[in-house]
Amino acid sequence: MRRRVSEARVGHLATTTTDGGPHVVPCCFVLRRTRLYTAVDAKPKSSGRLQRVRNLETNPAASLLVDHYEEDWANLWWVRIDGTARIRVSGSERDAAFELLAAKYPQYRREPPPGPVIAIDTRTWRAWP
Amino acid sequence: MRRRVSEARVGHLATTTTDGGPHVVPCCFVLRRTRLYTAVDAKPKSSGRLQRVRNLETNPAASLLVDHYEEDWANLWWVRIDGTARIRVSGSERDAAFELLAAKYPQYRREPPPGPVIAIDTRTWRAWP
Numbered sequence: 001m002r003r004r005v006s007e008a009r010v011g012h013l014a015t016t017t018t019d020g021g022p023h024v025v026p027c028c029f030v031l032r033r034t035r036l037y038t039a040v041d042a043k044p045k046s047s048g049r050l051q052r053v054r055n056l057e058t059n060p061a062a063s064l065l066v067d068h069y070e071e072d073w074a075n076l077w078w079v080r081i082d083g084t085a086r087i088r089v090s091g092s093e094r095d096a097a098f099e100l101l102a103a104k105y106p107q108y109r110r111e112p113p114p115g116p117v118i119a120i121d122t123r124t125w126r127a128w129p
Numbered sequence: 130m131r132r133r134v135s136e137a138r139v140g141h142l143a144t145t146t147t148d149g150g151p152h153v154v155p156c157c158f159v160l161r162r163t164r165l166y167t168a169v170d171a172k173p174k175s176s177g178r179l180q181r182v183r184n185l186e187t188n189p190a191a192s193l194l195v196d197h198y199e200e201d202w203a204n205l206w207w208v209r210i211d212g213t214a215r216i217r218v219s220g221s222e223r224d225a226a227f228e229l230l231a232a233k234y235p236q237y238r239r240e241p242p243p244g245p246v247i248a249i250d251t252r253t254w255r256a257w258p
Contacts, residue, residue: 010198014143014151021190022143024153026198026207061150069139069155073236078155107202 001079001127006031008066009105013038013118015055015062015085023055028108029064030100034122036064036081037097039108040115053116056085062120077129083122093119130208130256135160137195138234142167142247144184144191144214152184157237158193159229163251165193165210166226168237169244182245185214191249206258212251222248 005011014024029038040050056062062085067078088094097117102108134140143153158167169179185191191214196207217223226246231237 009200010196012141012153012194012196014153016145016149016151020145020149020188021211022145022151022153022192024141024143024151024192024194024209026194026196026205059149063151063153065141065153065155067139067141067155071138071236076155080153082150107200 001125002031004068004077005066005079005081011038012065012067013052013062014065015052016059017051017055018058023051025052027064028101028105030097030104032097032100036083036120036122037100038064038118038120039098039101039113040118041113050115052118053087056087056118060085062118064120077127079125079127081120081122082124082126083120085118085120087116088119089116093117130254131160133197133206134195134208134210140167141194141196142181142191143194144181145188146180146184147187152180154181156193157230157234159226159233161226161229165212165249165251166229167193167247167249168227168230168242169247170242179244181247182216185216185247189214191247193249206256208254208256210249210251211253211255212249214247214249216245217248218245222246 013027027038065080094117142156156167194209223246
């Protein structure tokens with residue numbers, strides 16, 4: 001379960017909007033011990049402040065899904081991790097998360113993301129099948 | 130945008146839990162005009178009644194994400210559709226949805242899903258980039 005999450009190149013992050021609706025985005029992420037980190041590709045103070053950040057500032061509940069699809073449905077699987085998110089606009093935790101993200105994704109080495117990091121303290125892991 | 134959604138083999142369906150948290154699952158689905166249909170692989174009255182169905186009975190807001198990942202990030206894209214869901218345990222709309230699903234997914238022809246259908250009336254389409 002942990003290996004599948006660590007090796008996945010993309011996950012799907014669900015949050016709750018300020019009016020209680022669902023929101024989901026694809027995201028790159030890294031797993032470090034009991035914490036997930038994902039970067040936000042937008043400037044922290046810009047007017048285009050991303051929906052996921054606004055959502056998490058109001059309701060920090062976050063759910064990250066990692067899954068595999070292929071046409072042979074006997075091989076389908078998913079892992080879902082629920083946790084609590086914090087937004088890190090600057091500081092040592094953000095810097096360390098960027099290092100981990102750049103180690104996993106060479107793309108970040110060429111072009112570091114300008115925005116904050118979302119740190120998710122994982123609580124519940126579920127897997128299927 | 131519409132073609133990408135129609136051709137996608139898997140989407141990610143986000144709902145809101147009864148205590149206001151996020152929930153996300155991978156799902157097969159079919160698009161028909163302004164409606165999305167996805168089947169639930171569980172018996173409608175079973176004790177294992179699926180979380181997504183419980184969620185939608187309380188809060189019908191649904192968000193389906195279709196996205197593409199590859200290592201060349203210049204080619205990333207996603208389409209997200211927000212709408213309102215209804216659970217169809219039986220009846221002609223459920224039957225018609227199963228026919229559409231079976232036409233898209235040969236896997237359903239061999240083994241029809243035993244549960245209800247979720248019908249989502251689509252409202253807002255968003256795409257990136």
